Every structure is written in structure tokens, then in C-alpha cells.
Amino acid sequence: MPLDLLGLAFATFVALGGAIGYLKSNSVASLVSGLVFGALISLSAQLAAGNAKNYNLAPAAVCLVLFLVMGSRFMNSKKLMPAGMVAAASLFMTIRYALRFF
Known part of the structure; x- marks a missing residue:
């Protein structure tokens, strides 16, 4: 399987979002969670693209x-940025990966 560019772009989006949250409001939680989730998404996207028979x-x-x-x-906040946008993108990616599995 080719490299999962959409998955890697999403991982970058999440990691950059965490960094921007830190820069805007000094939120260490945003930075840590953005980097952790970005790394997990990147790693899992690379593993999924590595071997089509071993997809999970x-x-x-x-x-x-x-x-x-x-x-x-x-x-809770009713704010589109950043929670609504990340939730929508995450739902899209969840459906995308689930469809690839099935």
C-alpha cells in the first residue's frame, strides 16, 4: 500500500493544533495532547500503510x-474552533479507517 498521506496530514494538523494552543494560551495540556495524538496517528497511519494484509x-x-x-x-463549549473542527476531522478519519478495515 502507498503512504497514507491523508493520515499523515491529519497527524500534522493535530500536532500543529496542540502547538498553536500552547502558543496562544500557554496550555501545556494542549501541547502535550496534540503532540501525543499527532504521534499516535502518524505511527498508526504508517503501520496501516506498511502492509495491507496486516491492517488493523x-x-x-x-x-x-x-x-x-x-x-x-x-x-460543552459550543465553539467551532478548535474543538468542533478537530472533532469533525477525527470523525471523518475514524470512518475512513473503519471502512478500509471492513
């Missing part, structure tokens, strides 16, 4: 957890 649900699981976390933050 790891990328979908990571994106689902991110969707649940950011979706609950969106429901």
Missing part, C-alpha cells in the same frame, strides 16, 4: 478517542 483498527481507534474527547469539549 489502530488508526480508527486513535481517531475515535480523539473524536470523543474533542466532541465532548465541543458540546
Whole structure:
């Protein structure tokens, strides 16, 4: 399978979002969670692209957890940026990876 460019772009989006959250409001939690989730998404996307016969649900699981976390933050704050946008992108990626699995 070729490299999962959409998965790597999403991982970069999440990691950069965490860095921007840190720069805007000195939120260490945003920085750490953005970098951790970005790294997990990147790693799972690379593993998923590495061997088509050994595909698993790891990328979908990571994106689902991110969707649940950011979706609950969106429901509490009602702010589209950043929680709503990340929740929507995470839901899209979860569905994408789940469809690839099945």
C-alpha cells in the first residue's frame, strides 16, 4: 500500500493544533495532547500503510478517542474552533479507517 498521506496530514494538523494552543494560551495540556495524538496517528497511519494484509483498527481507534474527547469539549463549549473542527476531522478519519478495515 502507498503512504497514507491523508493520515499523515491529519497527524500534522493535530500536532500543529496542540502547538498553536500552547502558543496562544500557554496550555501545556494542549501541547502535550496534540503532540501525543499527532504521534499516535502518524505511527498508526504508517503501520496501516506498511502492509495491507496486516491492517488493523489502530488508526480508527486513535481517531475515535480523539473524536470523543474533542466532541465532548465541543458540546460543552459550543465553539467551532478548535474543538468542533478537530472533532469533525477525527470523525471523518475514524470512518475512513473503519471502512478500509471492513
